[in-house]
Amino acid sequence: MTMNIQTTETLLSDDDIGQYLLDNPDFFSRNPEVLVQMQGPTAVQRADGVVDFQSVMVDRLRDEIQNLTACTQDVIETSRTNMTYLTRTHAAVLALLSAQDAQHMARIITQDLPLLLDVDAVAFGFEQNTKAETALRLPGVRMLPFNYLDAQIGEGGDVALIRDMLDDGTVFGDEHLDIRSAALARLRPSATTAGGLIALGSHMSGAFHAGQGTDLLNFLARVCEKLFQKWLTNT
Structure with a gap:
């Protein structure tokens, strides 16, 4: 007897994703690299005349993360360069001592x-x-x-x-x-x-x-x- 196996692909809806984020409010804190890739909404003026600046905050956080990443990379490169200079100087001193x-x-x-x-x-x-x-x-x-x-x-x-x-x-x-x-x-x-x-x-x-x-x-x-x-x- 032949058994047909049907694979069902489960797709997450916007509501599912939204509910997950509500249930896990620290998600972006634990995964900041995900937030960097997100596209935030533009500032929207609500019916009561209040402007929603949440997107501005998101953009600012994204910029801070990117700047922090760039600074970290600069520190790493500077440390590598300094170590290279230190190693070369040590080699020069050893040569002089010989x-x-x-x-x-x-x-x-x-x-x-x-x-x-x-x-x-x-x-x-x-x-x-x-x-x-x-x-x-x-x-x-x-x-x-x-x-x-x-x-x-x-x-x-x-x-x-x-x-x-x-x-x-x-x-x-x-x-x-x-x-x-x-x-x-x-x-x-x-x-x-x-x-x-x-x-x-x-x-x-x-x-x-x-x-x-x-x-x-x-x-x-x-x-x-x-x-x-x-x-x-x-x-």
Whole structure:
């Protein structure tokens, strides 16, 4: 005997859905993503002359949810970016700590740090001063004019982020024509060594700007400072 099985599709009516929402007034609180997809009615003026602004409230709630979602995404992206910068800085510091002498460290700064920090160039230099005679013999070191640091970073300042870098070759040498933005950090190796700087350069204008944090760059500069002090003292 053959049995016919008939499948009945149950459709919910507007009344069914409305009754469910009335029975579950916290539904949208528990499922805000559903509300975002809803299309609310426009403001309607009732017979008694009162305007129903419920739709305005719904639209406002929808906008708040969307803004909150966007803010959350921004926080996530910022956290990822900060973690990337932190990881790169740690890798750069470990590379510097592996230096066998001042010459090796100088080569790490100019050749390895651009790759590790994901920038286009890294340079370092010391102001022209008889106290910097030892430092000036390092590979790749730049000879900076006297008082150059105060002019570029500010008197007594530690870090300067330059949106549009105009370098005549003083800092980045032959690469200066390609450098459009830079981050400069002051170095104070010792009381007997002229002041210096470490500079990160980018080919993109605005890559560095005043709104960025400087903690990691400052930390990197302090590590370089201590290592220069160590190696130059032992030279």
